[in-house]
Every structure is written in C-alpha cells, then in structure tokens.
Amino acid sequence: MFRLSLPGLGAALLLACSALSVQAQGVLDRIKSGGHLVLAHRESSIPFSYLDAQGRPVGYAMDLCLRLAEVIRKKTGARDMVIDYLPVKASDRLAVIEQGRADLECGSTTNNAERREKVAFTVPHFITGARMLVRANSQVTRLEELAGKNVVSTRGTTPLKVIDQLNRQHLVNLKIIEANDHQQALKQVAEGTAEAFVMDDVLLYGLIASSPSPADFKVVGRYLTTEPLAIMLPKGDTALKQLVDEEMKRLITSRDIYPLYERWFLRPIPPANVALSLPMSYLLRDFWKYPTDQVPF
Structure with a gap:
C-alpha cells in the first residue's frame, strides 16, 4: 500500500492550498496584479459579436464589453491593462467562462436557469425569440x-x-x-x-x-x-459581478446604451454596410425601465 510521509503530506497540502488560492482569485485582483482581461467573442453572431472584413471582433455586445473593460481598468488602477480576445463557439462558450479561460463572454447568450447553475449573467442587453x-x-x-x-x-x-x-x-x-x-x-x-x-x-x-x-x-x-440575451461572467466572482451590473444599469438608465443600439440595429453595419432596420422591441423597452439581472426564465 502506498503511504505518504508527513513531509510529503505537508507538501501536497501546500500545493492544494496554492491551487485553491489561485482558483479563488477574482478577476479584479488578477488585473490589479498585472493580469490580462480576456474577452470571449463569437465569429458570426451578427450584430452582437462577429468578425469584420479585417478579422477583428466587432458588434453590439463587443461595444458593451469594451465599456465594461474601461470600468474594470479604472477600478483596478491598471492603466496599461491588456485585453486579449478569445474566439468561442455556441458549443464551448459556457465551458470557457466556467473554466476561467475568459472573464466576459461578449455575444448573444441567453440567460436561463440551467446556465445560471454554472455561470453568472449581467443585465440583459437584448430580448429576442x-x-x-x-x-x-x-x-x-x-x-x-x-x-x-x-x-x-x-x-x-x-x-x-x-x-x-x-x-x-x-x-x-x-x-x-x-x-x-x-x-x-x-x-x-x-x-x-x-x-x-x-x-x-x-x-x-x-x-x-x-x-x-x-x-x-x-x-x-x-x-x-423568449430569450433575454446577456453578457456572461464567472459564477461566484462577487466583486466583478457587482461592478459589471452597476455599469450596465448606468448605461441603461442614463440612456448611453441607446446610441449603441442604434449603431448596430438601425444603421448600416460592416462588412456589407447593410442596416438591419430593427427598432427596439416593447419587451426590451419595458425591461429596461427597471434594469435587473433577474429574469423569470
């Protein structure tokens, strides 16, 4: 039978505690320590998150994530914060956030009860079906x-x-x-x-x-x-979620989000410079009267 000596047991426990400490470190603490902010994006979820003619991630959700990134940069004092972009598919986007490979998923993901078991969501930026x-x-x-x-x-x-x-x-x-x-x-x-x-x-x-x-x-x-679409973030990172929720609510109540909506849903967008001509639905307007991350689905 294999037996672990006391010194060996101590070393193993130390390694385990170190691993848990790294895992428990929140996104804001990591950024403060010089870490990169990682934004997950889609490649063909027009107009939320997709690649333009130059292969750069763009879209309505990307614009929102960049607003959130700026708030994160200011909160952490990381003046030279680096943003990394990670492409994801519909099939692996939850795993990427759940496993800590990205900090925010900027796309067209539905906030529902099943997914909330694994990840967190901020205030919906769109409601569709x-x-x-x-x-x-x-x-x-x-x-x-x-x-x-x-x-x-x-x-x-x-x-x-x-x-x-x-x-x-x-x-x-x-x-x-x-x-x-x-x-x-x-x-x-x-x-x-x-x-x-x-x-x-x-x-x-x-x-x-x-x-x-x-x-x-x-x-x-x-x-x-009925699909409330929202930016996804790690479950259990209270500090990050509070910061992101506050900024999303501010964007909505101040109406700063409305020009972003107009840019991506009412005006011509890349790569073909064709407008979706999709006015804001009554569902979204009503939901934004009292913006919240709580959805009844």
Missing part, C-alpha cells in the same frame, strides 16, 4: 409544417434544445440537424439540405443582411422562445 429562417420561395409558416423534413439549428444553443423538446413531446417528426455555427446552418438552408434554420430572430436578420443574396431568405413563424 426563436423563429425560422427559410428560403424566400418557401410556403412554410409554422414548425408543424416541417414534419418529416430537415430542420437545422446551431449546436449548444437554446433554440436547438427547444425544437428537440417540441419534437419529442409533441411528435412533430422533425429531422433535426446540428450545425457547428450560424453560417453553416444558413448554408444548409441555402443549399436545400435543410428546409428551415431555427434561431433567435435578430441573429437570423443579421445573417440575411450580411449574406451575398439577402432576397433569397425570409424569417417566418411565431416565437418559439
């Missing part, structure tokens, strides 16, 4: 009309989980395809290997606006979900 993208000549208007046909959604997303549940609970008989990202899903509809792409409607409008042939697609159907 899942609908269907189909080809312009499609006659489909309801999910039930796709019985026996291929329907695609992106791996690791809430809409994928919803259509899977609807399929099993109501025997809709959909043939569900999981795409690696939004662009792949759009391509499958364009090529006819899928009849519809189910995703948050704002992302669908963004994909259509940035596609080479926007007239080839349309968004149809009733809302299948």
Whole structure:
C-alpha cells in the first residue's frame, strides 16, 4: 500500500492550498496584479459579436464589453491593462467562462436557469425569440409544417434544445440537424439540405443582411422562445459581478446604451454596410425601465 510521509503530506497540502488560492482569485485582483482581461467573442453572431472584413471582433455586445473593460481598468488602477480576445463557439462558450479561460463572454447568450447553475449573467442587453429562417420561395409558416423534413439549428444553443423538446413531446417528426455555427446552418438552408434554420430572430436578420443574396431568405413563424440575451461572467466572482451590473444599469438608465443600439440595429453595419432596420422591441423597452439581472426564465 502506498503511504505518504508527513513531509510529503505537508507538501501536497501546500500545493492544494496554492491551487485553491489561485482558483479563488477574482478577476479584479488578477488585473490589479498585472493580469490580462480576456474577452470571449463569437465569429458570426451578427450584430452582437462577429468578425469584420479585417478579422477583428466587432458588434453590439463587443461595444458593451469594451465599456465594461474601461470600468474594470479604472477600478483596478491598471492603466496599461491588456485585453486579449478569445474566439468561442455556441458549443464551448459556457465551458470557457466556467473554466476561467475568459472573464466576459461578449455575444448573444441567453440567460436561463440551467446556465445560471454554472455561470453568472449581467443585465440583459437584448430580448429576442426563436423563429425560422427559410428560403424566400418557401410556403412554410409554422414548425408543424416541417414534419418529416430537415430542420437545422446551431449546436449548444437554446433554440436547438427547444425544437428537440417540441419534437419529442409533441411528435412533430422533425429531422433535426446540428450545425457547428450560424453560417453553416444558413448554408444548409441555402443549399436545400435543410428546409428551415431555427434561431433567435435578430441573429437570423443579421445573417440575411450580411449574406451575398439577402432576397433569397425570409424569417417566418411565431416565437418559439423568449430569450433575454446577456453578457456572461464567472459564477461566484462577487466583486466583478457587482461592478459589471452597476455599469450596465448606468448605461441603461442614463440612456448611453441607446446610441449603441442604434449603431448596430438601425444603421448600416460592416462588412456589407447593410442596416438591419430593427427598432427596439416593447419587451426590451419595458425591461429596461427597471434594469435587473433577474429574469423569470
């Protein structure tokens, strides 16, 4: 039988305590000590977080994260704070935050109860719902009309989980395809290997606006979900969350967030310089009257 000597046991305990100390160190403390701030971003979640023609991460959520980064820089006194950018996919974004590989996820992630078991969220920056993208000549208007046909959604997303549940609970008989990202899903509809792409409607409008042939697609159907989208951050980092929540509430109540909304949802955006022309919904306006990180989902 293997036995650990007392000196060896002491060394092991010291290593374990050191590991726990590093793990327990909050983001703000790490930045104060000269660490980098890591922002996770998406590559095709237009207009929230995506790559422009030069391959740089841009978007509505990216702009918000940069505002939050500036508050973090000032709070920590890290005048020369370095920001690192880490690309993530829908399938790995939660793990990246949960494992501490990034400090903020700047994208289009839904704040829901299941995810709150693993990560934290700040005040929602958008409220949307899942609908269907189909080809312009499609006659489909309801999910039930796709019985026996291929329907695609992106791996690791809430809409994928919803259509899977609807399929099993109501025997809709959909043939569900999981795409690696939004662009792949759009391509499958364009090529006819899928009849519809189910995703948050704002992302669908963004994909259509940035596609080479926007007239080839349309968004149809009733809302299948209600999705409060929010920036994700590590669970348990109280100091970081308090700072981020305060700044998000300030941006909303001061209306400083409104020009950002107009820039990304009402004006032409890169790379194609096409406007989504998507006015703020009554759901978001009402929610922002009393901004909070608490959502009933």
